[in-house]
Amino acid sequence: MHIGFLGLGNMGAPMARNLLRAGHQLTVFDLSEAAVAGLVEAGATAAASPAALARTDVELIVSMLPAAAHVKSVYLGADGLLAHVRPGVLLIDSSTIDPLTAREVAAAARAHDNPMLDAPVSGGTGGAAAGTLTFMVGGSAEDFERGRPVLAAMGRNIVHCGGAGNGQVAKVANNLLLGISMLGVAEAMSLGVALGMDPTVLAGIINTSSGRCWSSDTYNPFPGVLENAPASRGYSGGFGTDLMLKDLGLASEAARQVRQPVFLGALAQQLYQAFSAQGNGALDFSAIINLYRKDAQA
Amino acid sequence: MHIGFLGLGNMGAPMARNLLRAGHQLTVFDLSEAAVAGLVEAGATAAASPAALARTDVELIVSMLPAAAHVKSVYLGADGLLAHVRPGVLLIDSSTIDPLTAREVAAAARAHDNPMLDAPVSGGTGGAAAGTLTFMVGGSAEDFERGRPVLAAMGRNIVHCGGAGNGQVAKVANNLLLGISMLGVAEAMSLGVALGMDPTVLAGIINTSSGRCWSSDTYNPFPGVLENAPASRGYSGGFGTDLMLKDLGLASEAARQVRQPVFLGALAQQLYQAFSAQGNGALDFSAIINLYRKDAQA
Amino acid sequence: MHIGFLGLGNMGAPMARNLLRAGHQLTVFDLSEAAVAGLVEAGATAAASPAALARTDVELIVSMLPAAAHVKSVYLGADGLLAHVRPGVLLIDSSTIDPLTAREVAAAARAHDNPMLDAPVSGGTGGAAAGTLTFMVGGSAEDFERGRPVLAAMGRNIVHCGGAGNGQVAKVANNLLLGISMLGVAEAMSLGVALGMDPTVLAGIINTSSGRCWSSDTYNPFPGVLENAPASRGYSGGFGTDLMLKDLGLASEAARQVRQPVFLGALAQQLYQAFSAQGNGALDFSAIINLYRKDAQA
Amino acid sequence: MHIGFLGLGNMGAPMARNLLRAGHQLTVFDLSEAAVAGLVEAGATAAASPAALARTDVELIVSMLPAAAHVKSVYLGADGLLAHVRPGVLLIDSSTIDPLTAREVAAAARAHDNPMLDAPVSGGTGGAAAGTLTFMVGGSAEDFERGRPVLAAMGRNIVHCGGAGNGQVAKVANNLLLGISMLGVAEAMSLGVALGMDPTVLAGIINTSSGRCWSSDTYNPFPGVLENAPASRGYSGGFGTDLMLKDLGLASEAARQVRQPVFLGALAQQLYQAFSAQGNGALDFSAIINLYRKDAQA
Incomplete structure (x- = not known):
């Protein structure tokens, strides 16, 4: 299939490469010439602008x-794309944005007779390179089925979340919970250790009890508890604090728009904000436990 | 073994019955004559006071x-017990109290040559009746091994958490996290639904993503998502809001004593407090989602 | 002076009338024909569009x-205005918006050789009608002096806050503090009364102690403490909860943009949000005390 | 009058000296011999224990x-005192404690036919030395009138707050509000400055607007805004962070006992807790603004 791809950053570039590997023909655009050159070397064709890309015979963007x-x-x-793309071309936006904007763009696309899916991902740059991303997809069932094979070339888990915008809703809701859970684990582990418990013993108990969660059993923020978690390698790699901060900002803004209180979410946003302002924005978000650990501040 | 048992309330009475069923000889005490009578009918002997109980030849209390x-x-x-009990009798306190008091009592017991375990439980009245409680146990390894068979007659999962007080630490840390996680799930589910998602679809996505937690996959607070959760039977049964409130009070007080901030835990305590003050203290704690759901407030 | 005026809503209309009363010639625009008709009747001239207004010989807008x-x-x-207005015309925006947008618009105006002031107000519709508003003004000292006489026809207190955008900064900072202080007074008064104190005695003590603030001594949220406060007339009139909510949204968004944590501000926003979602958005913002008062919920 | 005085610490010693200066006969007790010796040198008589003090012919303690x-x-x-003091002796406790304990002690005193006042103070060690403390007094009107002249020898402002315990209620409510207001000012000033405003200009605007409060106009936490505030002398002297933390602990505990939510108060407690845990407990509480100021962290 001839596919257009816009946005060749840390996530987009490896995703586009996986489409090439899957045998698709690719026309790409990015403001960075270096990013475009990388993909052209791998077999893609460059377009001079979004409009130019849209005017090719791509079947999907x-x-x-x-x-x-x-x-x-x-x-x-x-x-932009809608002003130039042929009717019927399927548009898939994998950016992480607020649900209401996603719905606004999808409605505009429909008015141009272009079906559209919002399909934000989780899995990070590692998952993008390995082709193991999770796609949370909003749009009609029919459009979802049409886009699924293309998404499957870039990810392992392609989940239909309902109508337009619901991919973004699922991501924002999950990451809101994730940001809160991680702080909950940070507070529970820090308190337990301050009261004299061994962190690995405590994590073991939590992981078989009602406190069990991904942030404890798969991504525990206390150094040494899980060998492969970012906490055991200085909080490098993983999901950056500033990305979590961005997602909590999307959550609180979406909540504001629908007049829905998110008490813990708003406080969580401020705590990651404070941690980022201290110069830690590039660390994995589980490093937030350092806001709590007196020993770690030394 | 001849065992003494003090405190025959909603939890203590079924626990004591399980000791009788396991073949132990039991001497019991409670301020409520009716509670004592129930156990006597089941085969226990009544003591007139803690002191009287302590002066029998019980080997463990x-x-x-x-x-x-x-x-x-x-x-x-x-x-009290320490003023009258023989040296060497093993003392096991299964009450849920703050870790520092547990350690103070254990130290006093040691000074009387009485080994002591703190062994708070999780599992609720259902687990107490079925003998499937989890015991989180603090004390020396030797004392733990000595107490384990007796605890095993009342529970299924007997976990050694380290030295004196650590059973309480484990419980308070786990329930702090539980109280926060439940609020996180309540916020994520309410926000997702307010933004137009189906609650069961959203829970399914969260449960296979990084937001996964016991409060979502086993005890989801949104009605109809899990058939057997309290949310699907009007929040009856389960773990009461006022019990969660008590445990968050223990957590924040323990945190204050060791000068450890618990930002989300303190806010969680206030939210359960507000919900209880509205007359909901007896509902299962997952009913806290009604603080967020506009439709549920009608 | 010939002045252009855009936006004849609850605040704008009485402000424009005060300019007419001061003897200025007025050309006005609003999307509402009724609003325009009201001003025309009072002596203003109607313009068909912002562009048409800009093309008249107004000296100030x-x-x-x-x-x-x-x-x-x-x-x-x-x-819009900048595409059509003559260079040199002084532009004054009295809308309450975020400081960064205010600076963006002011920079665009400067690029057109139009000096610009941001001049948000406090004082409500009552102050707008009476001409007693406070204007918080951002812009150069020279432009401020040029605009001051016109603002003085609509307000009593005209404060220069520094360069472009600083009028908005002052308003957002003050109202952030106001929203927090009111909640602080609500918590202190509710707690004191729950512990058995008379609200008027308690307010009297606070007002002569270190808790003293405008929200306590001038606008106390407890009914009956101050005869003329909204609390003593069912929370009607005054500064609506939804306006406070808007201003806290501006504050937290501005804070996000400059990566500045506002812990209490973010929680305050959620509390006003929850109160508004319960149907109280039109009540004076001091009604937020009803989130705390058990007696008031009956 | 012959007066007994117990507790000769940083506050108690200068208060006792003021009673001597006013011409009263004083019998004192403290666990510290040095503290007692200081007062004896100034003219007081030492008692060997609270019981011994109570058995003298003191008319008031x-x-x-x-x-x-x-x-x-x-x-x-x-x-203790009640076991030994003569009926009728007036007891005045100026300690800052929780209202429910104050009422419990007052009820026990009444049962011994001893009238009692709770009379916590504000004004710090400076006010204690200068005799300018504020006393917030709970107890009957008659007992208040009897105690007032003695209190007037130690303070300038003697306020009757209602029945037993209400002195403590007034203090806890005021200081809850103070702790919140100071954080509100810290957030507003930090945000305004981060957005480019001059701190003195911003404080000037707030102090004539609806954000006006003691924490802004008398005790502004931003360095340089008020010449005589602790902020302008490195946050030395004043009201220590750990004292504010103690009072917020009393407030949240009193709130827990009467099931009253204090959302901002609980968060404020955690923020002062975090600041104290960073080693700042001895700084004036207005130093909490350093949690917010990026420039100040350098």
Whole structure:
């Protein structure tokens, strides 16, 4: 299939490479010439602009952009995709943005007779390279089935979440819970250790009790508890604090728009904000436990 | 074995019955004559006071009391257990109290040459009746081995958590995390549904993603998501809001004593407090989701 | 002076009338024909669009719009003010918007050789009608002096806050503190009364102690403490909960943009959000005390 | 008048000296011999124990102790004041403790025919030395009138707050609000400055607007805004962070006992806790602004 791909950053570039590996023909665009050159070397064709990309005979377009402002500009701008793409071309936006903007863009696409899916991912740059991402997909069942094989070339777990925008809703809701759970584990582990317990024993008890959660049994923030977690390698790699901060910002903003209180979510956002402001934005988000550990502050 | 048992409430009575069923000889005490009569009918002998119980030839004493004040009074009071019990008798306190009081009582017991275990439980009245409780046990390894067979007559999962007080530490840390996780699930589910997602689809995604936790996959607070959760039977049964509130109070107080911040835990305590003050203290703690659901408030 | 005025809502209309009363010639625009007709009857001239207004010989333009999106559209839109206004005309935006947007618009104005002031107000519709508003003004000292006489026709207290955007900064910072202080007073009064104190005695003590604040001594949220406060007339009139919610949203968003934690501000926003979601958005914001008072919930 | 005084610490010693200066005869007790010796040198008589003090012919006893446990022990202990004091002697406890304990002790005193006042102070060691303390007094109107002249020898502002315990209620409620207001000012000032405003200009605007409060206009936490505030002398002197932390602990514990939510109060407690755990417990509590200021962390 001839596929267009916009946005060749840390996530987009390896995703695009996986589409090439799966045998697809690729036309790509990015503002960075170096990023484009990398993909061209791997077999893709460069387009000079989103409009130029849209005017080729691509059957499907994937975008992977930093934030809602870029998505609106690329899709809805005077010289954007919708102004130039043929009707019927399937549009898949894998950017992580707020659900209401995703729905606004999808509605505009429909008005142009372009079906659209929102398909944000989880799995990080590792999953993007390995082709093991999870895609949370919003859109009609029919459009989902049409897009699924292409997504399957880039990920392992392709989940239909319901209508337009629901991929973003699922991601924002999951990551809101994740950000809170991690803080909960940080508080429970720090308190237990401050009261004299061994962290590995405590984690073992929690992991077989009602406190059990992914942040404890798979990604425990206390150093040494899990050999392969970021906590045991200085909080390098993993899911950065600033990415968690971005997602909590999306959650609290979406909550504001639908007038839904998120008490713990809002406090969590402030705590990651404070931790980032101390210069820790690039550390894995589980490093937030250092806000609590007196020994770690030394 | 001849065992003494103090505190025959909703938890203590079925625990004591399981000791009788296991073939132990039991001498019991409670302020409620009706509670004592029930156990006597089942084969136990009544003692007139903690002191009287302590002066029998019991080899081991189990207590199950409401709060730290009762534990201090029963063990340390002028006419309490320590003033009358023979040296060497093993003392097991299964009450849920703060770790520092547990350690204070254990130290006093040691000074009387009485080994002591703190052994709070999880599993609720259902687990107490079925003999499937989890015991989180603090004390020396030797004392733990000595107490384990008796605890095994009342529970299924007997976990050694380290030295004196660590059973309480494990419980308070786990329940702190549980109280936070449940609020996190409540926020994520409420936000997702307010943004248009189906609650069962959303729970399914969370349960296979990084938001996965016991409060979502085993005890989901949204009605209808899990057939057997309290949420699907009007939040009856289960673990009461006021019990969660008590445990969060223990957590924040223990945190205060060791000067450990628990930001989300303190906010969680206030939210359960507000919910209880609205008259919901007897509902299962997962009903806290009604603080967030506009539809549920109608 | 010939002045243009855009935005004739609850605040803008009485402000415009005060300019007429002061003897200024007025050309006005609003999307609502009824609002325009009211001002025309009072002596103003109607313009058909912002562009048409800009093309008259006005020497100064005042705008009073609901939110940042309207300000950007009216000033920066393809058919907006900046595209049509003569260089040198002084622009004064009295809308309450985020400081960064205010600075973006001011920079665009400067690029058109139009000096600009941001001049949000406090004082409510009562102050707008009486001409007793406070204006918090950002912009150069020279521009401030030029705009001051016009603002003085609409307000009593005209405060220069520094460069462009600083009027918005002052308002957002003050109202962040106000929203927090009111909750602090609500908690202190509710706790004191729950512990058995008379509310008027307690307020009297606070007002002569270190808890003293405007929310206690001038606007006490407990009914009956201050005869003229909204609390003593069923929380009608005053500064609506939804307006406070909007301002806290501006504060937390501005904080996010400059990576500044606002722990209490974020929690305050959620509490007003919860109160608004219960149907109380139109009540004066001091009604937030009803989140705390058990007696008031009956 | 012959007065007994127990507790000659940083606050108690200068208070006792002021009673001597006013011409009263003083019998004193403290566990510290040095503290007692200081007062004896100034003219007081030493008592060997609280019981010995109680058995003299004192007409009135003042106590100034660190916490509720000391108050219970000194008044209610087997060898405490109530077991030995003559009926009719007026007891005044100026310690800062929780209201429920204050009421419990007052009820026990009444049962011994001893009238009692709770009379916590504000004003710090400076006010104690200068005799300018504020006393917040709980007890009957008659007992208040009887105690007032003695209190007036130690303070300037003697406020009757209602029945037994209400002095403590007033103090805890005021200081809850103070702890919150200070954080509100810290957030507003930090946000304003991060957004580019001059701190003195911003404080000036707040102090004439609805954000006005003692923490802003009298005790502003931003360095340089108020020449005489602790912020302008490195946060030395003043009201220590750990004292604020103690008072917020009393507030949240009192709130727990009457099942009253204090959302911001609980979060404030955690923030001062975190700041104290970083080693800042001895700094004036307004130093909490350093949790927010990026520049100050360098």
